[in-house]
Amino acid sequence: MESPADLPALHASHSGCWLRNPRGTRGVGKGEAIMAAADTPLLMLNAPLVANRLGYPDLSGLDLLELYAFIHPARFVVPTPKGLAAVLDLPEPATDDAVPGFLQAAAERLLATTQADDWAEREGAWMAVEALARLRWPWAGLLAGRIRKPERAERWLFSRLPEWEEAPERPQPAQVLLDDAQVTARLAQLTGSGAEERPAQKAYARDAAATFAPRRAQRQPHVLLAQAGTGTGKTLGYLAPAALWAEQSGGTVWVSTYTKALQRQLRHESRRAFPPLRDGKPTVVVRKGRENYLCLLNLEDALQGGFQGRAAILAQLVARWAAYSQDGDMIGGDLPGWLGTLFRKRGIAALTDQRGECVYAGCPHYRKCFIERAARASASAELVIANHALVMVNAARGRDVAQRPTRIVFDEGHHVFDAADSTFSAELSGAEAIELRRWVIGPEGKSRGRRRGLAARLADVASYDDQGSEAITAARDAAEALPGEGWLARVIEGNPLGPVEELLAATRALVLSRDESGGQEAGYGLETEIALLDGPYIEVAGRAQEALADLRRPLVKLGLRLEALVEDGPDWLDGPARARIEGARSAIQWRCDLVASWERLLARLGGPADADYVDWLALERSEGREWDVALHRHFLDPMKPFAETVLAPAHGVMLTSATLCDRSSPDGPDWDGAIGRSGVQYLEVAPRLFSAESPFDFARQAEVLIVTDVPKGDVGALAAAYARLIAAAGGGALGLFTAIRRLRAVYGRIADRLAREGLPLYAQHVDPIDTGTLVDIFRDDPRASLLGTDALRDGVDVPGDSLRLVVMEQVPWPKPSILHRARRLAAQAAGGGSGQALDDRIIRARLAQAFGRLIRSADDRGHFVVLSAAFPSRLLSAFPQGTPVRRVTLDVALQTIAASVSAGAAASPVVLPDERPQDESIR
Numbered sequence: 001m002e003s004p005a006d007l008p009a010l011h012a013s014h015s016g017c018w019l020r021n022p023r024g025t026r027g028v029g030k031g032e033a034i035m036a037a038a039d040t041p042l043l044m045l046n047a048p049l050v051a052n053r054l055g056y057p058d059l060s061g062l063d064l065l066e067l068y069a070f071i072h073p074a075r076f077v078v079p080t081p082k083g084l085a086a087v088l089d090l091p092e093p094a095t096d097d098a099v100p101g102f103l104q105a106a107a108e109r110l111l112a113t114t115q116a117d118d119w120a121e122r123e124g125a126w127m128a129v130e131a132l133a134r135l136r137w138p139w140a141g142l143l144a145g146r147i148r149k150p151e152r153a154e155r156w157l158f159s160r161l162p163e164w165e166e167a168p169e170r171p172q173p174a175q176v177l178l179d180d181a182q183v184t185a186r187l188a189q190l191t192g193s194g195a196e197e198r199p200a201q202k203a204y205a206r207d208a209a210a211t212f213a214p215r216r217a218q219r220q221p222h223v224l225l226a227q228a229g230t231g232t233g234k235t236l237g238y239l240a241p242a243a244l245w246a247e248q249s250g251g252t253v254w255v256s257t258y259t260k261a262l263q264r265q266l267r268h269e270s271r272r273a274f275p276p277l278r279d280g281k282p283t284v285v286v287r288k289g290r291e292n293y294l295c296l297l298n299l300e301d302a303l304q305g306g307f308q309g310r311a312a313i314l315a316q317l318v319a320r321w322a323a324y325s326q327d328g329d330m331i332g333g334d335l336p337g338w339l340g341t342l343f344r345k346r347g348i349a350a351l352t353d354q355r356g357e358c359v360y361a362g363c364p365h366y367r368k369c370f371i372e373r374a375a376r377a378s379a380s381a382e383l384v385i386a387n388h389a390l391v392m393v394n395a396a397r398g399r400d401v402a403q404r405p406t407r408i409v410f411d412e413g414h415h416v417f418d419a420a421d422s423t424f425s426a427e428l429s430g431a432e433a434i435e436l437r438r439w440v441i442g443p444e445g446k447s448r449g450r451r452r453g454l455a456a457r458l459a460d461v462a463s464y465d466d467q468g469s470e471a472i473t474a475a476r477d478a479a480e481a482l483p484g485e486g487w488l489a490r491v492i493e494g495n496p497l498g499p500v501e502e503l504l505a506a507t508r509a510l511v512l513s514r515d516e517s518g519g520q521e522a523g524y525g526l527e528t529e530i531a532l533l534d535g536p537y538i539e540v541a542g543r544a545q546e547a548l549a550d551l552r553r554p555l556v557k558l559g560l561r562l563e564a565l566v567e568d569g570p571d572w573l574d575g576p577a578r579a580r581i582e583g584a585r586s587a588i589q590w591r592c593d594l595v596a597s598w599e600r601l602l603a604r605l606g607g608p609a610d611a612d613y614v615d616w617l618a619l620e621r622s623e624g625r626e627w628d629v630a631l632h633r634h635f636l637d638p639m640k641p642f643a644e645t646v647l648a649p650a651h652g653v654m655l656t657s658a659t660l661c662d663r664s665s666p667d668g669p670d671w672d673g674a675i676g677r678s679g680v681q682y683l684e685v686a687p688r689l690f691s692a693e694s695p696f697d698f699a700r701q702a703e704v705l706i707v708t709d710v711p712k713g714d715v716g717a718l719a720a721a722y723a724r725l726i727a728a729a730g731g732g733a734l735g736l737f738t739a740i741r742r743l744r745a746v747y748g749r750i751a752d753r754l755a756r757e758g759l760p761l762y763a764q765h766v767d768p769i770d771t772g773t774l775v776d777i778f779r780d781d782p783r784a785s786l787l788g789t790d791a792l793r794d795g796v797d798v799p800g801d802s803l804r805l806v807v808m809e810q811v812p813w814p815k816p817s818i819l820h821r822a823r824r825l826a827a828q829a830a831g832g833g834s835g836q837a838l839d840d841r842i843i844r845a846r847l848a849q850a851f852g853r854l855i856r857s858a859d860d861r862g863h864f865v866v867l868s869a870a871f872p873s874r875l876l877s878a879f880p881q882g883t884p885v886r887r888v889t890l891d892v893a894l895q896t897i898a899a900s901v902s903a904g905a906a907a908s909p910v911v912l913p914d915e916r917p918q919d920e921s922i923r
């Protein structure tokens with residue numbers, strides 16, 4: 001049996017490459033490393049990352065991460081030598097040149113696991129390795145001789161998964177009033193007897209409890225707006241009354257987050273507040289959009305030849321994971337985020353139900369389906385953890401009215417406006433329209449996979465019901481008017497096919513004709529407002545509108561026929577067929593709403609503008625490449641539909657965040673703005689208000705340094721500043737950028753140099769690693785630093801020493817879009833003053849969120865650096881009260897940070913005596 005110790009191993013980082021063979025380990029050049037990998041399969045860790053470091057994309061080998069995914073599916077590991085060493089209980093390699101030897105030891109340890117009697121994930125492994133051997137997976141040969149053949153035939157994934165059970169409808173929740181003493185006692189029980197006394201948390205919990213009181217009138221929910229600084233203990237503060245209410249009333253509380261990081265944290269913390277099971281059913285359920293979950297039918301199709309080559313290997317590893325997964329969540333659940341990135345292309349997305357092709361009860365795996373299981377589990381759960389978009393979509397068009405959320409806590413409440421903005425918008429784009437065509441017609445041309453059109457999905461209806469059959473044929477014919485394969489090339493070349501492609505071509509031409517950028521790539525698409533359109537454009541839009549109406553009419557008719565069928569209940573309509581038809585009905589209704597929203601958008605083109613909406617045309621492109629053409633419609637104030645859809649039917653709603661209110665002055669929170677952004681004014685509800693300052697000592701724990709001598713627009717100087725700041729802090733830096741282009745330029749200039757100093761640098765949009773895994777890597781290594789854009793500004797929760805420096809490349813101005821300009825004008829009209837106030841509020845919110853990454857606990861210390869000479873003083877109130885702020889030169893910033901690091905992380909402002917004259921102390 002071949003031993004891993006005999007296999008050559010390769011490690012590549014920004015500081016060099018190391019190859020280990022029987023003669024020992026030595027540093028080699030990139031060329032030699034590439035040649036060696038081409039000659040024989042080498043042991044390596046994260047092949048795409050190694051390929052990226054070598055600048056040779058086609059690299060492959062024996063990737064230890066693939067082996068780990070096979071041996072321990074659904075188990076967490078940080079995909080670095082350090083992370084692997086921790087889970088395998090091996091010594092961490094201290095230097096780069098020790099990594100190849102470590103890879104051999106790690107392979108040995110993993111392969112040995114397969115022979116241990118207590119290998120927890122043995123079931124299914126033998127069959128999987130047989131299948132993987134047929135696919136020529138490099139590890140299959142090494143595993144085949146080690147995994148013993150089971151004595152009895154093993155259960156295959158689809159028989160191994162448990163079936164969900166249909167539960168009776170729940171009665172409506174009892175009306176209860178939570179008692180202050182009970183809430184305080186439950187909070188004390190959750191925080192534990194040794195916990196420090198936190199009066200603000202107690203007050204917060206009592207106010208949160210008030211939102212669960214019986215509603216006094218229709219459309220008058222209890223609303224609480226609660227701003228609570230980091231460290232108040234918000235999560236347990238609302239979970240305590242939520243758990244009490246759920247227990248006493250028999251109802252369900254929904255907690256909604258914006259980031260996956262908080263969702264993960266909530267899943268963990270809710271274990272303290274809720275028992276794992278009640279009457280044998282889970283009390284806490286995480287709910288996400290369908291597109292997050294594995295679709296078993298797609299997986300079966302992939303395993304049976306739908307996927308080829310490397311994608312087929314991925315399908316086998318996903319099947320291993322599915323058998324051990326907690327809930328089948330592929331995006332942010334227990335499927336390692338790095339698994340998909342090992343296999344290029346969009347393998348993971350193709351295994352989810354992205355495009356609504358689910359056939360519900362017509363699916364052989366319906367009773368084991370992860371999505372259906374989550375939906376049923378949430379109906380009987382006490383706590384549902386969801387995200388803002390899902391809560392809003394569910395409130396707007398949830399399949400079951402009884403399951404719509406009525407008691408909702410929006411954590412990360414400062415993002416509710418943005419989530420409502422995208423949920424309640426309409427977008428008629430090439431990409432959306434071709435998706436609709438595929439949904440109606442089914443696959444065309446060379447497309448593979450199991451997707452089927454409406455006619456195939458409803459073949460039994462068509463054969464039973466003539467009118468239904470006619471409607472299906474009419475919808476299919478009308479869908480031919482939508483863009484088809486190759487639409488973008490035809491639109492760009494000026495050869496559009498059909499009325500909707502003609503509209504897209506005319507839109508593109510109009511946007512380009514009005515472009516004022518002179519062809520400059522600003523990092524985002526081109527836009528023009530829907531105003532002063534000429535006659536020919538309006539005629540083209542009119543033809544597209546007619547074509548859409550021709551499609552909607554038969555869809556509406558088909559929906560009505562399906563409704564009649566369910567009510568008539570013919571003989572062949574058994575339970576599963578009924579469920580499938582109800583599923584189809586709701587999918588058709590959703591498409592009818594979509595097409596109707598497009599028609600409304602087109603109908604407005606020739607007429608006067610509607611003051612409630614902002615409409616514009618866009619050519620979407622990035623890095624010089626066009627990828628879509630679209631007509632957009634957004635609510636000027638998306639909280640108006642939010643109030644109608646989410647607030648009005650609810651009984652209690654809480655919006656909470658550390659940054660709910662603007663801090664336009666140091667005197668305290670601006671409640672008027674927060675109330676205006678909650679939607680309560682549309683229902684004339686007076687919200688309850690709560691605010692608590694963070695208990696952290698910011699004067700001692702943090703300092704803001706505004707660096708005044710890095711010239712704007714000089715990427716070389718920006719890169720040098722980043723490199724020196726990261727080196728001064730000894731890593732542990734989070735670099736935030738407003739443009740991907742600049743992020744890449746800075747990363748390209750400094751990554752090698754920092755690596756040579758033992759300071760690894762990772763970057764979003766550069767490293768072939770998903771964002772969640774990048775944060776895991778950053779958190780795990782105090783010497784690592786991470787560069788990124790918006791998603792990192794408030795999706796990162798890294799308490800402790802791993803994050804001690806945040807660097808913002810410039811003031812985070814809002815994107816100067818048509819939508820922003822309209823809201824700026826509206827704010828100006830409503831409140832007088834200049835539109836600048838809106839910009840300032842947005843910037844302060846972004847600064848506050850970014851600053852919030854730095855100090856996560858009472859022991860954290862750190863510096864927040866903004867590289868902007870022109871940082872306006874009016875924005876300084878964004879930082880928490882008491883935080884010292886200084887304008888300094890880069891040299892002073894470097895000395896301050898280095899002194900703080902060497903003083904043992906004492907980040908109290910260190911002002912060097914000889915630097916005082918250069919500093920302008922501004923707070």
Ligand code: SF4
Pocket residue numbers: 294295296297298353357358359360361363364365366369370371372
């Ligand atoms: S029920 Fe739908 S989503 Fe679930 S496995 Fe079947 S086709 Fe996929």
